[in-house]
Amino acid sequence: xxxxxxxxxxxxxxxxxxxxxxxxxxxxxxxxxxxxxxxxxxxxxxxxxxxxxxxxxxxxxxxxxxxxxxxxxxxxxxxxxxxxxxxxxxxxxxxxxxxxxxxxxxxxxxxxxxxxxxxxxxxxxxxxxxxxxxxxxxxxxxxxxxxxxxxxxxxxxxxxxxxxxxxxxxxxxxxxxxxxxxxxxxxxxxxxxxx
Amino acid sequence: xxxxxxxxxxxxxxxxxxxxxxxxxxxxxxxxxxxxxxxxxxxxxxxxxxxxxxxxxxxxxxxxxxxxxxxxxxxxxxxxxxxxxxxxxxxxxxxxxxxxxxxxxxxxxxxxxxxxxxxxxxxxxxxxxxxxxxxxxxxxxxxxxxxxxxxxxxxxxxxxxxxxxxxxxxxxxxxxxxxxxxxxxxxxxxxxxxx
DNA sequence: GTCTATAGAAAGATAGAC
DNA sequence: GTCTATCTTTCTATAGAC
Numbered sequence: 001x002x003x004x005x006x007x008x009x010x011x012x013x014x015x016x017x018x019x020x021x022x023x024x025x026x027x028x029x030x031x032x033x034x035x036x037x038x039x040x041x042x043x044x045x046x047x048x049x050x051x052x053x054x055x056x057x058x059x060x061x062x063x064x065x066x067x068x069x070x071x072x073x074x075x076x077x078x079x080x081x082x083x084x085x086x087x088x089x090x091x092x093x094x095x096x097x098x099x100x101x102x103x104x105x106x107x108x109x110x111x112x113x114x115x116x117x118x119x120x121x122x123x124x125x126x127x128x129x130x131x132x133x134x135x136x137x138x139x140x141x142x143x144x145x146x147x148x149x150x151x152x153x154x155x156x157x158x159x160x161x162x163x164x165x166x167x168x169x170x171x172x173x174x175x176x177x178x179x180x181x182x183x184x185x186x187x188x189x190x191x192x193x194x195x
Numbered sequence: 196x197x198x199x200x201x202x203x204x205x206x207x208x209x210x211x212x213x214x215x216x217x218x219x220x221x222x223x224x225x226x227x228x229x230x231x232x233x234x235x236x237x238x239x240x241x242x243x244x245x246x247x248x249x250x251x252x253x254x255x256x257x258x259x260x261x262x263x264x265x266x267x268x269x270x271x272x273x274x275x276x277x278x279x280x281x282x283x284x285x286x287x288x289x290x291x292x293x294x295x296x297x298x299x300x301x302x303x304x305x306x307x308x309x310x311x312x313x314x315x316x317x318x319x320x321x322x323x324x325x326x327x328x329x330x331x332x333x334x335x336x337x338x339x340x341x342x343x344x345x346x347x348x349x350x351x352x353x354x355x356x357x358x359x360x361x362x363x364x365x366x367x368x369x370x371x372x373x374x375x376x377x378x379x380x381x382x383x384x385x386x387x388x389x390x
Numbered sequence: 391g392t393c394t395a396t397a398g399a400a401a402g403a404t405a406g407a408c
Numbered sequence: 409g410t411c412t413a414t415c416t417t418t419c420t421a422t423a424g425a426c
Contacts, residue, residue, distance in 0.1 A: 012392095013392075014391085015391065015393055018391080022239060029401090033310055034229055034231065034309075034310025034311055035310075035312075035314065035409090036229065036231040036232060036276070036419095037231060037310060037311060039310060039418085039419065039420085040419080040420065040421085041418095041419080041420095049392085050392060050393050050394090050420095051420095052392080052393065052394085052421085052422080053391085053392070053393085054420095054421095055420075055421055055422075056391090056392085060207060060420080061419095061420065087210075095230055106202065109312070110360075111306075111309055111355070112310030113310070114306055114307060114311060114355070114359035114360065115229025115230075115232060115306070115307030115308070115310065115311075116228075116229055116232060116310075117228065117232060120359075122281065124359075124360040124361060124362070125362075127360060128360075128364075132362070143369070143372060145364055145369070146364060146369045146373055147366030147371060148364070149362060149365055149369075149373070150373060150376060150377065151342075152352075152356060152362075153349075153353050153355070153356045153377070154348075154349070154352055154380075155352070155354035155369060156351070156352045156355040156356060156359075157347075157348035157349055157350070157351045157352020157353070157355065158348050158352070160306070160309070160348070160351040160352065161344060161347060161348045161351060164306075164309035164315075164319075164351075164410080165305075165309065165318075165319040165322060165323075166321070167320060167327070167344060167347075168336070168342030169323075169327065169340055169341060169343070170341075170344055171346075172337070174341045174344075177338060177341055178341055178345060180404095181384070182345065182348070185349075185380045186223065188400095189376075193277075206410055207409095207410095208410075209409085210409065213410085231401095234396085234400085234401065234402085235401080235402065235403085235416085236393080236400095236402095244410085245410060245411050245412090246402095246411095247404080247410080247411065248409085248410070248411085249402095249403095250402075250403055250404075251404095251409090255402080256401095256402065256403090270425080298404080301417085
């Protein structure tokens with residue numbers, strides 16, 4: 001069987017593809033457990049490759065982590081068409097995300113990394129560089145940095161309740177009301193240009 | 196030298212006192228790093244006792260952790276005189292807490308525990324039992340559970356930005372404005388009895 | 391390009407001496 | 409009531425065979 005050039009194919013001996021499989025598996029794992037609780041063996045098993053290849057391709061677990069969160073917070077990918085919908089748009093992205101979903105979620109990685117000395121500073125730096133400061137620039141006006149930080153705070157609080165603590169209080173019928181209220185709080189930090 | 200009966204004394208051979216020293220050191224350590232990053236040896240060193248005594252008195256690291264957070268979220272100890280000041284009161288407790296303070300802060304323990312399978316469920320359970328549900332009962336009225344969850348969400352978000360990410364955006368001159376805004380958001384979840 | 395084998399460090403827990 | 413010594417497991421990382 002020859003290697004096929006198709007992207008969807010799974011060539012068994014292809015460095016670039018193997019690398020991507022590892023990175024993808026790492027993103028999912030780090031979204032669900034803290035840095036220390038995720039083993040390079042676990043990642044390799046999920047990716048279906050040998051554990052030694054993780055270090056072979058990424059150098060160390062720490063560098064793999066850095067690669068995994070690279071670009072994950074980019075505000076541009078979380079923006080609505082119109083800034084007047086920012087609140088409801090951000091809130092929906094946090095709440096409409098199944099607890100058992102096996103996908104990458106940078107916000108969850110952040111929540112789980114704050115207690116790990118090896119990566120806490122790295123995550124904080126990226127979050128500010130990719131999310132908070134660009135958002136502040138988008139908002140503009142007085143205290144834009146502060147207003148962006150507050151929006152981040154509302155989003156992180158919701159994410160902690162929903163995905164960190166898996167609180168039952170924000171699912172089911174309550175979800176809709178919660179979304180509306182927090183979206184309003186966020187929106188009030190957006191529209192202050194008139195002041 | 197005889198053991199003195201005074202509470203402030205440091206008898207070198209006293210089970211109850213040694214136990215208390217370990218527990219106290221554990222509370223501080225768990226406030227600053229995740230469950231996995233805190234070693235029983237670290238705790239013992241801080242407490243000035245032998246590492247073997249940790250297991251001797253608490254059975255296991257997990258049981259020690261359970262004891263450490265016991266009662267830490269109790270809402271009663273975080274309430275103002277009047278519920279009309281709840282927002283500003285809660286916010287102040289989160290923001291007015293030095294990053295390098297060597298004190299126990301249950302909220303920080305919570306933030307750092309969400310990625311640790313061994314203790315995540317335990318922390319979530321206690322937080323809901325000691326903070327969210329009692330708060331809902333205090334609030335009363337329509338959607339009290341939801342409104343309590345939202346207040347918790349605002350508090351956790353602030354705590355994450357301030358102590359999890361050590362964000363520079365909420366300290367200094369910005370602190371006062373941030374406090375006022377979030378306090379208002381919280382307060383709007385308190386006063387809904389008229390609906 | 392991938393895998394086997396293992397080095398080396400660190401952690402939780404425990405038995406038994408003092 | 410406390411400490412020394414150690415068992416056992418688990419993890420990252422790497423050298424070298426295939």
